[in-house]
Amino acid sequence: MSTIETLSEATKGPVRSAFHALEQRLLSVVAVLTAVVLVVLFYYPVATVFADAVLEDGAFTLEPLTAILTSEFYLVDIIWFTAKQAFYSTLASLALGLPAAWLFARFEFPGRETLRSLTILPFVMPSIMVAIGFVATFGRNGTLNRALSVVGLPPVELLFTLEAIVIAHAFYNAPLVARVVTAAWESVDARAVETARSLGANPRRAFRDVVLPQLLPAIGIGATLTFIFTFASFPIVLALGGFQLATIEVFVFAKVRDLAYAEAASLAVVETVISLGLTVVYLSYEANQRAAGGSANPLPRQTVIPTRWTPKATLRTVGIAAYALVVGLVFVVPIASMILASVTGADGGLTLEHYAFLAERQATGATFQVKPLPAIGNSLLFAAGTLLVAVPMGVTMAVLTTRRYRGRTLIDALAMAPFAVSGIVVGLGLLRGLVFGVDVFGTTIRVTGALAIVAAHSVSAYPFVTRNVAPLFSRLDDRLVESARSLGATRTRALLDVELPLVWTGVVAGAAFAVAISIGEFDSTIILAEGAGRYTMPVAVERLLGRRLGPATAMGCVLLAVTSVSFFVVDRFGGRWGEL
Amino acid sequence: MSDRQEQESRPTSGTESYTHRTKTERREPGGSPVKLELDGVSKRYGTATALDSVSLSVEEGEFFTLVGPSGCGKTTTLRCIAGFESPTDGTVRFDGESMDGVPPEARGVGVVFQNYALFPHMTVGENVAYGLRFADPPGDVSRDERVTELLELVDLAGFEDREPDSLSGGQQQRVALARALAPGPDLLLLDEPMSALDARLRERLRRQVKRIQSELGVTTVYVTHDQSEALAVSDRVAVLNRGRVEQVGTPREVYHRPKTRFVAEFVGENNVLDGVVTRSLTGRRGQLADVVESRLETEGVEVGVGDQTFVLDGVDGDVGEAITFCVRPEDLHLDAGENRIRGTVVETEFQGSATRIRFDWQGIELTVVVADDGNETVELGSELDVGFDADAAHVVE
Incomplete structure (x- = not known):
């Protein structure tokens, strides 16, 4: 402890002091490593895509880009359609999410907390599984049409329509809107409303003047995020829209399948520029409108079943019941339909034949056919790999983004960019770059498909780790670390002894997110x-x-089982934070 | 904690043996060398200056207090000493050795923060033992014995397995103190450690901290915004204002002989008046005073404030010179004193043993404190005859 001891420590040999120096700088070392990983796994691939778009045989050209931006087909059928479906999806998500926020914030009913924590579910739900659920619900032989035929109505064709896409997007994003707005609503101080009332405002006026202004930023955040997510939506549109109703993402994918990389890259660049622009708008907006934490004095909650059945109260209860029905239809029926379809035969009876098909395929399938066990094995392997890469990256980013230093905004933006750039673009970049091979000083560096997949998964997963851990870090008192350091702990020891144990739940929740995302x-x-x-x-x-x-739904159920476990862990250890 | 436990936890033997050992180890024979030195320390954040060339020296074993209003730089000073901040300019020295580039963990300081900053995921015992992971306990004791010893010292014997959350604010603060002291720091730094506690508890804890500090003889730097606290516990006080040191001295010096107007008004209550010297009175009082008294050589001046003239003893000044002087409220008297003024009462405040009267004199509000005799009341708006002796005034910069 004393200076004399410090001196004697320094003379204990070069190995020890080298170790000591490393320990003191471990955080910086990991930060640099994270930056390198980000550059190699994210920025380089994205740059590859950009280069593909503007380079032809090594020469600079704007031809593919201008071809897209002057083509009526791309502008109207692809880009405009992408924006249009994102806009409708945002409206639908708001329509479905805002009543939920109102219920969560202002009412007390059994299961409120459980339902509220269930709103985290879409984040860990594989989108392709949701798409399957919607096919099982709205398809020609889906649950909806069978229900209609039972009551003698003609079947409806919802699949491959804009409506199906919009509803599926609402499934994903309405819970997000609900979470963000509920958090804002609960942070409204009841005393502010009471003050407005005492100054002469009626309840409606008090809501408009006091509550609404505090909700609008949250609504704005929810809507912007929804637009960004749905603008870049891929599996839902692929499964529910086919190539007839293609967003930019789906078309990029189609072009990659056709091996038309330059065209795919150009299109991806257009999409990325738009997404990044939206994200910049979002981040600056979010920075200005950070909602406060829960209020010490929130608005009182009412019961759903009124104590007195006045006309107004009756109307409200009927409205809530109708809303509950819609929620059931949008959220429960697709998943139930998928499970049901997996055990329903062509004749409509209960059967396990689809699972048997999977088992048989596993036993006798040809190498080019899809087998279930390798799929499960690969998924788990990639998930484990993602865990190993994304968690340290995410935690480091959380440490960096909660410290105050010059240039932090830049770091924030660079670190959160993977949020805005679609997986298609990252995947395409990895494929065109590292997977096909990169020449570095005369040697060709090539990574395998598996490594590239782990890389891509880590890039899309680590922001979720950061998002789960950073709020906990920022809530930690700086004095804790300072106390530890004054007691003799190095910066790294303080991180291990004090900070990590206190943000552990966030790390676990973030890890579960990472697994689920992967x-x-x-x-x-x-x-x-x-x-x-x-x-x-x-x-x-x-x-x-x-x-x-049938077999697709059976496979979907396997996927559901695996992700449910992830959800359980997320909910058990975290997920109560309003941030996501 | 029950009362019985509290009593049981106060055996003096353990404390004394500890104290004895520490004292013989720490005290160097024949005086107190400088333990801590700040040499022209400045700290700037962008264009804002938090500390402006602060120079201080703290002696071995001293209880040294940094006091000032919020934003004066006292906490920044403490953080520069602890190594949490590095000065933009200037040097911090421990035992004459520069601390530039020495990280906090190598400085051998113990820090106690206002909000205690106990590690919430560790028990009380683990908290106190934390610093012993990196250093052997001083003296020939095991880590466990050291923890027991420290908890006894702060009257929390037997609290090892308690969670910090289950403790009261005062108890948490004492755990924080024990934790800071456990590795035997060369320097104890206390950053507003009492501010979060209520007044009565604060007073009790203050006495306990002072007692422990003098028992251990550990050099202590204490930061507070509460000037009465600073006067009560310190060997010496540094008054800070806007990142600068206004005055360093013993509590009595700072109270009775403030160097600047800021110190005069910040430390205790004061009546500060601006005037101009109208006459120099060298030698006048010497003839009148008792020969035995040291006033023989006393000089004095007459100072005009508004249309009134006051006589101030022990003050040197040229005619026409602007002068600022202060008189403590307790040095003002009703119907007595060499310098007399008449004012109008604007506010009275009963304080138990005394009454504080604010009165208006020529548009200036002044304060007088008079002992309360139990029945007399002063009415608002009534005229007051107030006076002070010529030697009660003190000139400030």
């Missing part, structure tokens, strides 16, 4: 798994879906 990831996986035999469960579902619904 297992459900579809966009980049389907590009990188192409031909590599490295298909995962979601890719298997998609390939089976092209042939018969």
Whole structure:
């Protein structure tokens, strides 16, 4: 402790002091490593895509880009359609999510907390599985049409329509809107409303003048995020829209399948520029509108069943019941339909034949056919790999983004960029770059499909780790670390002894997110798994879906089982934070 | 904690043996060398200056207090000493050795923060033992014995397995103190450690901290915004304002002989008046005073404030010179004193043993404190005859 001891420590030999120096700088070392990983796994691939778009045989050209930006087909049928479906999806998500926020924030009813924590579910649900659920619900022989035929109504054709896409997007994003707005609503101080009332405002006026202004930023955040997510939506549109209703993402994918890389890259660049622009708008907006934490004095909650059945109260209860029905239809029916379809035969009776088909395929299938066990094995392997890469990256980023230093905004933006860039673009970049081979000083460096998939998954997963851990870090008192350091702990020891134990729940929740994201990831996986035999469960579902619904739903149920475990862990250890 | 436990936890033997050992180890024979030195320490954040060339020296074993209003730089100073901040300019020295580039963990300081900053995931015992992971306990004791010893010292014997959350604020603060002291730091740094506690508890804890500090003889730097606290516990006090040191001295020096107007007004309550010297009175009082008294050589001046003239003893000044002086409220008297003024009462405050009267004199509000005799009341708006002796005034910069 004393200076004399410090001196004697320094003379204990070069090995020890080298170790000491490393320990003191471990955080910086890991930060640099994280930056290198990000550059190699994210920025370099994205740059590859950009280069593909503007380089032809090594010469600079704007031809592919201008071809896209002057083509009526691309502008109207692809880009405009992408924006249009994102806009409708945002409206639908708001319509479905805001009543939920109102219920969560202002009412007390059994299961409120459980329902509220269930809103985290879409984040860990593989999108291809949701798509399967919607096919099982709205398809020609889906639950909806069977229900209609029972009551004697003609069947409706919802599949491959804009409506199906919009509803599926609402499934994903309405819970996000609900979470963000509920958090804002609960942080409204009841005393502010009471003050407004005492100054002469009626309840409606008090809501408009006091509550609404505090909700609008949250609504704005929810809407912007929804737009960004749905603008870059891929599996849902692929499964529910086909190539007839194609977003930019789906078309990029189609072009990659046709091996038209330059065109795919140009299109990807257009999409990335738009997404990044939206994200910049979002981040600056979010920075200005950070909602405060829960209020010490929140608005009181009412009961759903009124104590007195006045006309107004009755109307409200009926409205809530109708809303509950819609929620059931959008959220419960697709999943139930998928499970049901997996055990329903062609004749409509209960059967296990689809699972038997999977088992048989496993036993006798040809090498080019999709087998279930390799899919499960690959998924778990990639998930484990993602865990190893994404968790240290995410935690380091959380440490860096909660410290105050110059240039932090830049670091924040660079670190969160993977949020805005779609998996298709990252996958395409990895494929065109590292997988096909990169010449470095005369040697060709090439990574395998499996490594590339882990890389792509880590890039899309680590922001979720950061998002789970960073709020906990920022809530930690700086004095804790300072106390530890004044007691003799190095910066690294303080991190290990004090900070990590206190943010542990966030790390576990973030890890569960990372696993769930990896297992459900579809966009980049389907590009990188192409031909590599490295298909995962979601890719298997998609390939089976092209042939018969039954086995696809059976595979979807396997996927559901695996992700449910992830959800359980997320909910057990975290997920109560309003941030996501 | 029950009362019985509290009593049981106060055996003096353990404390004394500890104290004895530490004292013989730490005290160097024949005086107190400089333990801590700040030499022209400045700290700037962008264009804002938090510390402006602060120079201080703290002696071995001293209880040294940094006091000032919020934002004066006292906490920044402490953080520069602890190594949490590095000065933009200037040097911090421990035992004459520069601390530039020495990380906090190698400085041998113990820090106690206002909000205690106990590690919430460790028990009380683990908290206190934390610093012993990196250093052997001083003296020939095991880590466990050292923890027991320290908890006894802060009257929390037997609290080893308690969770910090289950403790009261005062108890948490004492755990924080024990934790900081456990590795035997060369320097104890206390950053507003009492501010979060209520007044009565604060007073009790303050006495306990002072007692432990003098028992251990550990050099202590204490940061507070509460000037009465600073006067009560310190060997010496540094008054800070806007990142600069206004005055360093013993509590009595700072109270009775403030160097600047800021110190005069910040430390205790004061009546500060601006005037101009109208006459020099060298030698006048010497003839009148008792020969035995040291006033023989006393000089004095007459100072005009508004249309009134005051006589100030022991003050040197040229005619026409602007002068600022202060008189403590307790040095003002009703119907007595060499310098008399008449004012109008604007506010009275009963304080138990005394009454504080604010009165207006020529548009200036002044304060007088008078002992309360139990029945007399002063009415608002009534006229007051107030005076002070010529030697009660003190001139500030």
